[in-house]
Amino acid sequence: xxxxxxxxxxxxxxxxxxxxxxxxxxxxxxxxxxxxxxxxxxxxxxxxxxxxxxxxxxxxxxxxxxxxxxxxxxxxxxxxxxxxxxxxxxxxxxxxxxxxxxxxxxxxxxxxxxxxxxxxxxxxxxxxxxxxxxxxxxxxxxxxxxxxxxxxxxxxxxxxxxxxxxxxxxxxxxxxxxxxxxxxxxxxxxxxxxxxxxxxxxxxxxxxxxxxxxxxxxxxxxxxxxxxxxxxxxxxxxxxxxxxxxxxxxxxxxxxxxxxxxxxxxxxxxxxxxxxxxxxxxxxxxxxxxxxxxxxxxxxxxxxxxxxxxxxxxxxxxxxxxxxxxxxxxxxxxxxx
Numbered sequence: 001x002x003x004x005x006x007x008x009x010x011x012x013x014x015x016x017x018x019x020x021x022x023x024x025x026x027x028x029x030x031x032x033x034x035x036x037x038x039x040x041x042x043x044x045x046x047x048x049x050x051x052x053x054x055x056x057x058x059x060x061x062x063x064x065x066x067x068x069x070x071x072x073x074x075x076x077x078x079x080x081x082x083x084x085x086x087x088x089x090x091x092x093x094x095x096x097x098x099x100x101x102x103x104x105x106x107x108x109x110x111x112x113x114x115x116x117x118x119x120x121x122x123x124x125x126x127x128x129x130x131x132x133x134x135x136x137x138x139x140x141x142x143x144x145x146x147x148x149x150x151x152x153x154x155x156x157x158x159x160x161x162x163x164x165x166x167x168x169x170x171x172x173x174x175x176x177x178x179x180x181x182x183x184x185x186x187x188x189x190x191x192x193x194x195x196x197x198x199x200x201x202x203x204x205x206x207x208x209x210x211x212x213x214x215x216x217x218x219x220x221x222x223x224x225x226x227x228x229x230x231x232x233x234x235x236x237x238x239x240x241x242x243x244x245x246x247x248x249x250x251x252x253x254x255x256x257x258x259x260x261x262x263x264x265x266x267x268x269x270x271x272x273x274x275x276x277x278x279x280x281x282x283x284x285x286x287x288x289x290x291x292x293x294x295x296x297x298x299x300x301x302x303x304x305x306x307x308x309x310x311x312x313x314x315x316x317x318x319x320x321x322x323x324x325x326x327x328x329x330x331x332x333x334x335x336x337x
Contacts, residue, residue: 005033005100005164006081007089010065010073012040014091015049017209022053024094030101033087035060038077041068046091070215071183074176081167090161092209094123099205103164106201114196115165115188117158118205119143127210134312136208143200150330152192153231154315154337156185162206169196181230182222189234224260231336232263235306240334244304251275251318251333252308253284253291261308261336272303294321305333 007025011018025035037054039047039062047062054060063080065073078086085107087100099118106116119140122128135155142148142157151157173190176183191198215222235241241248248269250261253276265271265287274291276282284291297305305322309315315335327333 003032003085003104004083005030005104006083006086006167007033007035008038008074008077008081008086009035009089009091010038010040010070010077011042011046011050011091012073013042013044013046015042015044015046017092018046018049020094021089021091022050024096025089026057027097028095028100029097030104033059033100034082036077036080037062038065038073038080039063040065040070040073069178071176071178074183078167078170078175084167085164086167086170087164088161090209092211093161094207094209096205096207100164102201102203102205106199107164107166110197110199112197113166113199114169114191115158115163115198117164117198117200118162119200119203120159120162120206120208121204122210123207124210127212132210138312140204143202145197145199146330148198148200149192151335152189153235154335155227156182156188158184158188158198158200159206159208160184161208169194180221181226185227186230189230193234193237227337228260229263232261232267235334235336236264236267236269238334240331241304241306245269247272247301248304248306249273249275249297250306250308251294253278253281253286256310257308258286260310261306264306271306272300275305297322297325297327302327302332307333307335309335310337 037050037060050062054062063076065076087103089095103116107113120136122132122136138155139157142151148157173194177186220226248271250271253274271289273296274286274289275294276291281291282293305327307315307318309318319329322333
């Protein structure tokens with residue numbers, strides 16, 4: 001029995017990349033799909049081009065977004081998807097030929113799975129800068145449901161156009177929300193907090209286009225400030241944190257850390273200590289709370305450690321030190337991006 005999949009593809013002025021994207025969809029070894037292509041008020045001829053393709057291929061359906069904006073386009077398209085599994089795709093990315101079949105198999109063997117993502121490869125290589133490359137390295141290592149639970153507050157653990165999800169739990173969670181935050185990361189956090197199972201296939205099944213004009217680089221909703229505020233909102237509701245909300249410390253006492261964690265502290269939470277490796281800071285106070293070195297942890301009943309260190313290499317060194325003390329990531333300490 002063939003299983004049909006809905007592909008949700010919003011697009012805006014994407015004529016330069018849509019043909020390559022659509023070719024990759026047509027090249028899937030699982031041919032049973034419908035494409036819901038949402039025209040987000042394009043002016044470059046991409047809507048005309050997509051309608052021409054729809055006239056040739058009855059699997060393609062083009063709808064117009066009357067209220068401009070990605071979130072509106074996503075929710076409009078999601079409502080139009082007629083199948084229980086929905087694969088996201090962006091107009092400038094490329095599916096690998098086995099993407100749909102591999103994700104469909106993932107759902108078939110994992111009955112409680114709500115969302116399946118894949119590893120991704122960034123292209124073209126000359127556009128991929130060091131910071132983005134490091135983010136992808138981290139993201140591609142975050143695959144199992146346990147790893148995702150441990151790392152959920154570091155960064156968004158999924159490339160949005162790599163995901164496939166069951167439509168029902170997404171709709172029940174409220175679908176995509178409007179706000180001053182990244183709509184995809186907000187959705188992953190809501191799904192996590194509602195107990196939905198999310199996993200990533202350890203296979204590269206999407207080429208993710210990098211460019212200076214990427215929304216994540218230009219939209220204020222994707223700024224560092226927006227991410228920090230969103231993380232704090234959900235961290236403050238996390239049972240792992242709430243269980244020790246009166247017994248936690250923050251690793252990192254520099255100005256950048258204080259700026260990022262203020263969104264959590266402004267909600268009334270007060271750490272027992274700040275941990276720093278800089279001997280010049282040890283003994284100081286921040287907001288009336290002492291700055292101590294990491295050895296302080298060995299003299300106290302185990303608090304929850306929030307590692308507010310953004311640098312990936314430094315964060316891994318801190319994790320190794322905490323592991324050596326017997327702390328368990330995801331239980332005794334959480335990394336916060």
